[in-house]
Amino acid sequence: RKERFENGSISFETEEIKFNLDEKGKPLNVFVKERKDSNKMIEDFMLLANKKVAEFVYNRKKQPPKDTMVYRVHEAPDQDKLDQFASFAKRFGYNVNVYSDISKEINKLAEQTEGKIEHDVLQQLAIRSMSKAKYTTEPLEHFGLGFKHYSHFTSPIRRYPDMMAHRLIERYLHGKNSADVTEYEEKCKHASDMERRAANAERL
Numbered sequence: 001r002k003e004r005f006e007n008g009s010i011s012f013e014t015e016e017i018k019f020n021l022d023e024k025g026k027p028l029n030v031f032v033k034e035r036k037d038s039n040k041m042i043e044d045f046m047l048l049a050n051k052k053v054a055e056f057v058y059n060r061k062k063q064p065p066k067d068t069m070v071y072r073v074h075e076a077p078d079q080d081k082l083d084q085f086a087s088f089a090k091r092f093g094y095n096v097n098v099y100s101d102i103s104k105e106i107n108k109l110a111e112q113t114e115g116k117i118e119h120d121v122l123q124q125l126a127i128r129s130m131s132k133a134k135y136t137t138e139p140l141e142h143f144g145l146g147f148k149h150y151s152h153f154t155s156p157i158r159r160y161p162d163m164m165a166h167r168l169i170e171r172y173l174h175g176k177n178s179a180d181v182t183e184y185e186e187k188c189k190h191a192s193d194m195e196r197r198a199a200n201a202e203r204l
Helices: 002-006 036-057 081-092 102-113 119-128 159-171 183-202
Strands: 016-019 029-033 071-073 134-136
Touching: 036 071, 036 159, 081 119, 102 119, 134 183, 159 183
Parallel strands: none
Antiparallel strands: 016 029, 071 134
């Protein structure tokens, strides 16, 4: 985790809200789920597994074209959105230099606001100032994690892109040629579109 943050990973700590329900599904109360060190450790191992799987496929071939893979990519944020975020943070008395190393600046802000009432709102706005992550066959970086190559591999039960990654890895471990990049790019675009629709539905 220390190495990840040193290499540019951004720390986005947000609270997860849970509900206690009765036997009929009626909400009784609401509470904040505690994130323990064991939860963070599991998350760290999942991130590492996803990173290593992406690197494994990318490094199989030294020369292009590389083997087709489903990557989870996150481009650098838009400067206008960062300027708006810095302006909002300034109203709370925090100076965020968005023309410097933005990863370090956001991590520094998270440390400064830890335990304060404005922490959550600034974390949410920082997240919204970032570019949207997406699935693609292009081996681009994941800005938010500070990883050169990253895939989604650890949740095939709930995410179809993870299943695609599993199928591609199995294909390559059996010595088969690279999968059709056009076919997988279409699937990646569809998965990204569905993810955005689901996120928008959650906010309604």
